[in-house]
Amino acid sequence: MTSKQAMSSKEQERLLCCNGEVIVFRLSKGSFADKGPAEIPGLHVRRMVFDRGTRTFVQKSTGFFSIKEKNSYLKILCCDCVSDFRTGMNLPYIVIQCNEKKNVFKYFLLFLHSTNKFEKRLSFRLGHELKDGLRVFNGPVILWKHFKTFFCISSQTGKVITVSFKFSSVEWVGEIGNLGVVLLGQKKCDLSEEEYTPKPSKSDYAFCNTKFCVYSLESEEVISDTYIIPPAYSSVITCVHVCATEIVNSQLRMSLIALTRKDQLISFQNGTPKSVCQLPFADPHTVQLMDSGGDLFFLVSFRSSEVCAVWEKNFQGFCTSKLFSNAL
Structure with missing residues (x-):
């Protein structure tokens, strides 16, 4: 595909x-209003x-x-907002793929500041294309999976790191x-036969066969596999947001919220369910912690484009709406 064809496609x-x-x-190539340099490949933004x-x-x-990559095929992979570790501020970002030559792919993440200035925060090259599964977390940290192995790059390391620990899935990445x-x-978990009941149900097997762990990129080791989420909930958890962490007697303790396949929002305190x-x-599919003038609540988004707000203080839903319902 030529660069000109790429610019006209909807995915751009x-x-x-x-x-x-x-x-x-x-x-x-050129600006939205047909002004500026018509032949310079670039990323335009409108607010x-x-x-x-x-x-x-x-x-x-x-x-x-x-x-600068004038003769390459450019592709937008994703965009959203994440927190910048340097300031704690949420900033819009965009990830772009550049196919420089055969089997060489360059990726870069740009932050968009309030002045509409772009900042290239991350940049790396791979010998394979990231077709799906790329996720961006606060930091920013980019995480992806290739041939059953997780890889990531953060703004702190500046290089691609192979996650040596064999996760079946990664739900959250952040700084502690x-x-x-x-x-x-x-x-x-590779459990021996005697650790199971004689005739376990399928759901019981699923509960016992997975476990949540916290892995450090710096030390490349598991720093905790307790006080997180009980194994009985592992098979139904779909999304996790860590609210607070602390070290008590050399043990990591966590306060977090999680979405489940049973359409629930659950609060966990040091591995124990607190509120449902x-x-x-x-x-x-996503949950965010929002501060509205001192009142904290969790904003839950659904695949149907519905949104529900849940009070942090009593864990009760108080507002539902359709995205853009007032604007369209």
């Missing part, structure tokens, strides 16, 4: 909702806000990032005090 434009704005990313008077989205500001960047995920909220919709 992505939308992101952030802080009350709609951010439009687009890979092209749009909703005008209630005209009931339309209007352009607030624009920005441009020049891409002097432990540095850690991965929280599930591993399959039955969610109003099916298939929840």
Whole structure:
């Protein structure tokens, strides 16, 4: 595929909702308004806000990032918002793939600042294409899986690291005090036959066969496999958000929330279920901690585009809505 063909494809434009704005990313040659350098490959950004008077989205500001790889096929992989470890601020990001030559792929992550200036925060090359499964966490940290092995690169290390521990899945990546960047995920336990009941049910087997662990990238070792999430919940957990951590008597303790396949939001304190909220919709897929003027609540998004807010203080749902229902 030529560069010109790539610029005209729909996948080269992505939308992101952030802080009350709609951010439009687009890979092209030239600017949105047919101004500027027409032959320079680049990433354009537009910030749009909703005008209630005209009931339309209007352009607030624009920005441009020049891409040096002029003869390469460029592709937008993903965009969202994550926290910058340096400041703690949530910033929009975008990940771009560049096919430089056969079997050589370059990837870079750009932060978008409030001034519409782009910052290249991460950059790396691989001998294979990341077709799916790439995830970006706070930091930023990029995580992906290739041939049953997890790899990651963080803004702190600046290089691709092979995760030597054999996770079956990774649910959360973040920074914990002097432990540095850690991965929280599930591993399959090789249990001997005598550790099972004589006739275990399929669900019991699933519960016993997986376990949550916390792995340190710096020391390349498991730093905890207790006080996280009980094994009985392992098979139903779909998403995890770590709220707080501390070291007590050389043991890592965690406070976290998790979404389940049973459409629940569960709070865990040091490995013990604390609160449960039955969610109003099916298939929840992400959860975020939001601070609204001192009141903390969890914002749960569903695959149906519904959103539900849950109070942190009493773990009760209090607001549901459809994304963009007031704007479209």
